[in-house]
Amino acid sequence: MSPLSSPAPWPERARGAITGWFTTGFSRGRSDALTVARAALAASLAYLVSGFLWNHEHPFFSSIVAFIIIGFGIEKKMRKVVELASGVMLGVLLGELARSLLGSGTWQIFVVVLVAGLLARFIDKSSLFGFQTAIQSLLVMIMPVTPGMTPGGRVLDALTGVTVAIVVHLLLSGNPLRLQARAACSFFGELDDTLVALALAARSGDHGVARAALVSLRSSSQKYTDEWTLANDVANEMATFSPTGVRHAHQVERLQHLLIGSDRAMRNMRVIARREVEFLEAVHGDAHSRLADALLAARDAVGALREAVQRDEVDFTEARRRLRLFCSYLTPEMLLQNDEGTRPGRAGHFEGVTLTIQLRSLAIDLLQSTGLSAVEAKRFLPSLVVAADGEAIGPRPLTREMRALEPPATTEALELLITDRSDPDRTR
Incomplete structure (x- = not known):
């Protein structure tokens, strides 16, 4: 030895x-x-x-x-x-x-x-x-x-x-939001650790690191969901029955809603980790720093969510800003090139596109957890519709047919980005 x-x-x-x-x-x-x-x-x-x-x-x-x-x-x-x-x-x-x-x-x-x-x-x-x-x-x-x-x-x-x-x-039950915030912070801490590990794996091309993150996530992620669910149940009863907790009822409801999208994001992370393992195996360990940057952008968004739940007045504006940055990476053209500028072969391309789609689903889950609908969340994503022009392939101005297939992000997405659901001046 x-x-x-x-x-x-x-x-x-x-x-x-x-x-x-x-x-x-x-x-x-x-x-x-x-x-x-x-x-x-x-x-x-x-x-x-x-x-x-x-x-x-x-x-x-x-x-x-x-x-x-x-x-x-x-x-x-x-x-x-x-x-x-x-x-x-x-x-x-x-x-x-x-x-x-x-x-x-x-x-x-x-x-x-x-x-x-x-x-x-x-x-x-x-x-x-x-x-x-x-x-x-x-x-x-x-x-x-x-x-x-x-x-x-x-x-x-x-x-x-x-x-x-x-x-x-x-x-003397105390502030019900503290129970939810503590459980949510532990939950987002697990997401944070997993995203960092997957970013390290992408930057180094080491699928073993991604596999270790997948094993860890599978063994422990459900525990954090169960703890948050229990905290939501207790906080809801405190906000219903306790004289000191009634005034927090609205914020308790918002953090209950946050778990719905966040739980889907946690389940999605298990799929993303598995897809990244398969992608890195298919490209034979090539380093993908841009994929790592995207994962770290997602980690920053998760950190903003964790900061938001620790405030007395929950505000997801900063989290949405960071999620918009994360969304800007989410096209195959951005994520699949390795550090040498070459694209993967057929097998790597298939696994990479699958990974990209799963990351887009993660972005939608996290955006929905902040209070947006699925339609509103999808406006943050870059279009996947591309047009060929000779040897150049990439995003192009959309024709009427393309627009019917996938509308582009509009200025309304920016309004959704900076306006929180609790804002009384918001029109819808």
């Missing part, structure tokens, strides 16, 4: 693993800090409210219930909050009923957990509902009875915890 391929010494590998674990954990903790703080606040408030209202000495059920309902992560949508609250209350009631009728002991625990689990599965298919029903009935059976605590008192504490948790969830 050569020195270049030998593994790093174990102290370096251990240091790298520890550093990676610490960095990942710190990032995870920072992103969930507000949620954990809300859960802690709900637990402490529930304990305080139960003690004040019901004069219970140790109302621990209030804190337990409130913390469980708030929990960790952004996936606590209203449906899940209601499922948790219903499961908690049913479990507490079943536990209290079993304790008063059967007492507390080993076989009683078996009976109540079995009944609670089966009843929960009968009522609702949600595993979350069933888990909370069973665990709360178990807690009622095994927790010691404190002085002055009555069966009805534990039910009151649980109900107080549920109420406090729902109020905290609605009032």
Whole structure:
């Protein structure tokens, strides 16, 4: 084994693993800090409210219930909050009923957990509902009875915890746009990395780099789509139910629409990566710097989209400008010549044209994600209609027949470029 391929010494590998674990954990903790703080606040408030209202000495059920309902992560949508609250209350009631009728002991625990689990599965298919029903009935059976605590008192504490948790969830959910922006940035970061890798492959002619980008994209791209979809669902509920989130409803809707075109663009990127691998294989590794420039222009447009979603008022004007530059590359005449100025052979031409068409589809997807219709987006693309004049072949002034086949970009495309959909002065 050569020195270049030998593994790093174990102290370096251990240091790298520890550093990676610490960095990942710190990032995870920072992103969930507000949620954990809300859960802690709900637990402490529930304990305080139960003690004040019901004069219970140790109302621990209030804190337990409130913390469980708030929990960790952004996936606590209203449906899940209601499922948790219903499961908690049913479990507490079943536990209290079993304790008063059967007492507390080993076989009683078996009976109540079995009944609670089966009843929960009968009522609702949600595993979350069933888990909370069973665990709360178990807690009622095994927790010691404190002085002055009555069966009805534990039910009151649980109900107080549920109420406090729902109020905290609605009032302190935060800005729903932050959830969407964080998911969108991760999504566009994956697109950005892939476009850079494909540009490097085109500039160097190395189809192995493009193939590695394709493998990476196939393994991870769906994760980013799923995260953004979840963030959209949560943000939509926050903008619907939370008093602090209602004012963001319009922007939440715009970022939901952004995912539609962006998801199609991500799926398109997998096809583009595969087409580029086949194109570079067909041209035997020739360097194509102009293709690389086009991919980097697409990367700049994706970067503008990522910057747009991080603003309080989403504006896609800059993204459309960058997409217009990307579109200017998208003809076979621009993309298929290698760095020596020669065009590919028959096989390379076929793969190159296919790649060009797929890149045009990517441009339309990204333009539509900014709020344009398909017809409006297509006006940004250069015409593919060409006319022959002796030995010269290239774009020519369109005849009436050609114009009917593919109309050229008009001044309306420039209006669409600089005018955002949120502009009240826009005529349509």
